[in-house]
Amino acid sequence: MPLENHERARFLLHRSLVEGISLEDRHWLDAHVGQCAECGRYADLSARAVRALDWFALELDPAAALRVENVVRSRAEGMRSAEAHAKSLWIGTGVAIFLTFTGSAVTWRPLAWLASQWNLPSRVWQIVFAAFWFLPSLLLALLPLFRRRLLGEDSDSKGQTV
């Protein structure tokens, strides 16, 4: 029997196990393996090796499995509540910033009128408006976003103990 037939048989045997072969190749392989004792033994060893892998049954510690499940569940819940908190924080900040700008726009005209009544230079009342109205309310609106950093807490849930 030509040497290349054995090589082809082994190549096809490997391929049939790893990714599958065509029907035509399967017929050829079966016929060859039926005739060739050496390739038949090789095919048998291949099949036994794969079957033997299936016979490994590692024993699981049910307590360990349960512990992992509890830790992961608890982390998932922690992350969900942290994310919900962060979401509400962003929404609240957005609303506060919006109110800061709309409130400033609404207050601007009455203050301009008052300043004109008191003969205040426009630069002066505008600085007063920015320093005592706009900037404080903007800072207050942004404060929650930096609360954790200011308090020295982690900004995410990675630091949570599990």
Added chain:
Amino acid sequence: MVAVVTAFSRVAEPESQCIARALRRRDSEFIGRMVSRYHYRLFRYLVYWTSNREHAEDLVQETWLRVLERAGQYNGRLRFEPWLFSIARNLAIDHLRKQQTATARHRMCPEDEAGLNLPAPDFESPFFAAARSEDAKRIAAALGALEPIYREALLLRFQEELSLAEIAQVAGAPISTVSSRIHRGLSMLQATLGGGADAA
């Protein structure tokens, strides 16, 4: 009618997309069930990598925590298992790298894990204990001589039944490399079984 269509689309939704959605929503009930469902497979995969039950148990937990952190990266278009195993693989490699610094006993790992020295496997423990037949005991000994990347390829192909493309995704290697790893791993196991048969 809309409710019926919605309910049907939920039923027909691929499992991978359900998983992706549950991960994004941090659905602890669903995630808990997944942890339970994949526990053995993940544990086995990590034992194949580390050759150590205790380390594998620790890494299973780390893997799931990493899955939660990276939930946004899984979009559900591909199967979940390759993504899960690739996370576990990275953690196992990191773990082995850390171990490498602590042990003098190591061997060079070939191919694309260049520079990763893996500890000599301790095969008296997990595999030998798990071998249920004479063939399996011989295979356990043979697995001890294999590098983890070959054990990994054999496990993913023949026990997890992943496709070559999926194994390539997990291993971050070309399909041809994965195929040759499986071939080499199988050849070593065959040689062991053949030797055992000859000896008998």
